[in-house]
Amino acid sequence: MDTTLLGALEAGGTKMVCATGYGDGTVVEQISLPTTTPEETMTEVAAWFADKGVAAIGIGAFGPTAVNPASPRYGQILETPKTAWRYFDMLGSVISRLDVPCGYDTDVNVACLGEVTFGCAKGLTDVVYLTIGTGIGAGVLSGGKLMHGMMHPEAGHIRVLPDPRDPIAHNSACPYHTNCFEGLVAGPAIAKRWDGKSGGEMAEDAEAMDLLAGYLGQALATYILCYSPQKIIIGGGVADHTPIVELSRAKTAEWLNNYIATPEMHDLDNYIVNNSLEGKQGIMGCLELARQALEG
Amino acid sequence: MDTTLLGALEAGGTKMVCATGYGDGTVVEQISLPTTTPEETMTEVAAWFADKGVAAIGIGAFGPTAVNPASPRYGQILETPKTAWRYFDMLGSVISRLDVPCGYDTDVNVACLGEVTFGCAKGLTDVVYLTIGTGIGAGVLSGGKLMHGMMHPEAGHIRVLPDPRDPIAHNSACPYHTNCFEGLVAGPAIAKRWDGKSGGEMAEDAEAMDLLAGYLGQALATYILCYSPQKIIIGGGVADHTPIVELSRAKTAEWLNNYIATPEMHDLDNYIVNNSLEGKQGIMGCLELARQALEG
Numbered sequence: 001m002d003t004t005l006l007g008a009l010e011a012g013g014t015k016m017v018c019a020t021g022y023g024d025g026t027v028v029e030q031i032s033l034p035t036t037t038p039e040e041t042m043t044e045v046a047a048w049f050a051d052k053g054v055a056a057i058g059i060g061a062f063g064p065t066a067v068n069p070a071s072p073r074y075g076q077i078l079e080t081p082k083t084a085w086r087y088f089d090m091l092g093s094v095i096s097r098l099d100v101p102c103g104y105d106t107d108v109n110v111a112c113l114g115e116v117t118f119g120c121a122k123g124l125t126d127v128v129y130l131t132i133g134t135g136i137g138a139g140v141l142s143g144g145k146l147m148h149g150m151m152h153p154e155a156g157h158i159r160v161l162p163d164p165r166d167p168i169a170h171n172s173a174c175p176y177h178t179n180c181f182e183g184l185v186a187g188p189a190i191a192k193r194w195d196g197k198s199g200g201e202m203a204e205d206a207e208a209m210d211l212l213a214g215y216l217g218q219a220l221a222t223y224i225l226c227y228s229p230q231k232i233i234i235g236g237g238v239a240d241h242t243p244i245v246e247l248s249r250a251k252t253a254e255w256l257n258n259y260i261a262t263p264e265m266h267d268l269d270n271y272i273v274n275n276s277l278e279g280k281q282g283i284m285g286c287l288e289l290a291r292q293a294l295e296g
Numbered sequence: 297m298d299t300t301l302l303g304a305l306e307a308g309g310t311k312m313v314c315a316t317g318y319g320d321g322t323v324v325e326q327i328s329l330p331t332t333t334p335e336e337t338m339t340e341v342a343a344w345f346a347d348k349g350v351a352a353i354g355i356g357a358f359g360p361t362a363v364n365p366a367s368p369r370y371g372q373i374l375e376t377p378k379t380a381w382r383y384f385d386m387l388g389s390v391i392s393r394l395d396v397p398c399g400y401d402t403d404v405n406v407a408c409l410g411e412v413t414f415g416c417a418k419g420l421t422d423v424v425y426l427t428i429g430t431g432i433g434a435g436v437l438s439g440g441k442l443m444h445g446m447m448h449p450e451a452g453h454i455r456v457l458p459d460p461r462d463p464i465a466h467n468s469a470c471p472y473h474t475n476c477f478e479g480l481v482a483g484p485a486i487a488k489r490w491d492g493k494s495g496g497e498m499a500e501d502a503e504a505m506d507l508l509a510g511y512l513g514q515a516l517a518t519y520i521l522c523y524s525p526q527k528i529i530i531g532g533g534v535a536d537h538t539p540i541v542e543l544s545r546a547k548t549a550e551w552l553n554n555y556i557a558t559p560e561m562h563d564l565d566n567y568i569v570n571n572s573l574e575g576k577q578g579i580m581g582c583l584e585l586a587r588q589a590l591e592g
Contacts, residue, residue, distance in 0.1 A: 064557070079557040126445030138522075143441040149422030149524035151558050158518045159457055159551070161475075176555040179457075222454045226434075226522045228445035255455070259472040261360070261375040262447050 058289030114285030217251020354585025410581030513547025
């Protein structure tokens with residue numbers, strides 16, 4: 001086993017998860033720090049890593065952020081509603097403080113990488129990792145490579161057809177879109193629709209779950225048509241604490257209506273799945289990103 | 297210049313375009329044959345190529361078809377409504393008759409490859425090529441590779457929100473989906489909505505064009521969110537003979553509502569464009585595929 005100690009930083013909008021570990025995905029130490037101002041937060045992050053002796057760090061950052069190394073803004077947070085972080089040089093701030101090789105990608109891409117390297121998508125080349133929590137985002141592996149392109153996918157914001165039973169279908173929690181998937185299904189949408197409750201608190205409400213699973217199934221049908229993935233893995237608080245992933249399978253099949261005829265479509269239990277790494281898919285993906293950064 | 301003669305076969309559901317040419321995209325000879333039964337059609341195709349002396353052939357086939365070389369069905373047409381062609385071994389039938397190295401992909405992927413190699417997307421790594429004709433399909437380049445995955449994208453069949461002005465919004469021309477993009481915008485949908493007319497025949501009807509461009513803009517917004525492409529190129533009869541590509545730019549911006557903040561979004565005239573190779577993008581992509589097949 002390679003005993004080179006690696007660093008992992010899951011840079012989220014509400015907390016920073018810092019960890020050390022190895023290239024085989026083993027996590028040695030881990031802490032969580034609140035995300036406040038960039039200066040304060042990154043000083044604390046750097047202080048934690050300072051005496052750990054990590055050889056490289058993999059960073060998974062909240063978006064939108066510039067992940068293409070050729071971009072003049074590479075490593076910066078882009079036009080986020082968190083104005084203090086707008087255009088903050090996340091990658092540069094880690095490198096300048098800790099001076100080790102760093103890998104940099106979105107939080108959802110690193111979670112996808114974690115599942116592909118260590119989890120239930122091991123060996124696959126085309127995978128969608130979807131997180132449904134405070135927001136909705138997708139990390140995508142296509143042809144063995146994490147998808148970037150112009151920026152990176154923002155697939156949580158695709159429009160969905162409103163369910164006629166849904167009282168807030170035209171009163172989305174997304175400030176940009178009247179009826180996008182995130183605006184109707186992420187945590188704030190659930191709270192808005194059901195008296196401030198969380199997904200987990202609504203998990204026993206069959207009608208609520210059916211509604212959310214219907215939107216999820218609709219979005220998954222779109223992702224299957226667009227990405228043709230070999231597997232779809234779903235994480236995030238809303239997905240982890242409700243039965244919507246399980247319920248979405250039949251909905252996805254209804255939306256596709258037998259149009260896609262592949263063996264995978266006859267085995268949706270193994271095609272649309274919950275995350276397999278007990279919430280560590282992001283950190284483990286960061287370790288893999290660090291390992292790749294070290295390899296150059 | 298490399299003077300190795302290459303073959304190109306655009307295998308469509310209504311016609312087969314056969315051509316010879318060079319690795320620089322130059323077309324030497326070209327014919328079009330009607331698509332009838334597999335046996336008859338492929339015998340004619342092979343007869344045309346027999347005395348040309350091509351060193352390799354690039355094939356772009358109508359879908360759904362198996363394009364992953366690791367698939368046991370690689371090179372076969374899959375579950376198409378054209379029942380005579382279902383499970384026909386397209387690639388095998390060319391190799392057995394002509395015995396040269398062959399490259400094989402979908403018709404839309406080779407058109408995408410043509411635009412990336414010779415056309416307006418030269419040098420880009422993330423590109424969507426959309427065709428709007430008898431059907432709607434998307435070829436996708438992601439990270440420099442044509443997207444395959446489980447099968448290949450079938451992005452023409454994504455659901456769209458019905459336009460309240462549209463009398464057939466719940467009476468789609470797609471046999472699978474009540475309101476998918478193809479079912480509302482492809483040639484048969486136009487014919488169904490407007491007394492058997494073609495896209496070109498409706499091109500002067502401002503209201504019709506506004507309706508179609510709205511659906512196109514909605515679909516493009518979804519593709520931008522899902523694929524994060526550096527450019528979107530649109531071909532096919534409906535797009536070529538109407539102003540919908542031009543009209544869709546403002547609609548796309550409306551659907552996205554400033555959520556994606558990149559330089560490309562401020563230059564939609566160069567981001568969402570008509571095809572640049574005068575209808576030859578498919579054949580030229582086949583030539584590039586043949587060149588790659590020869591390189592091994």
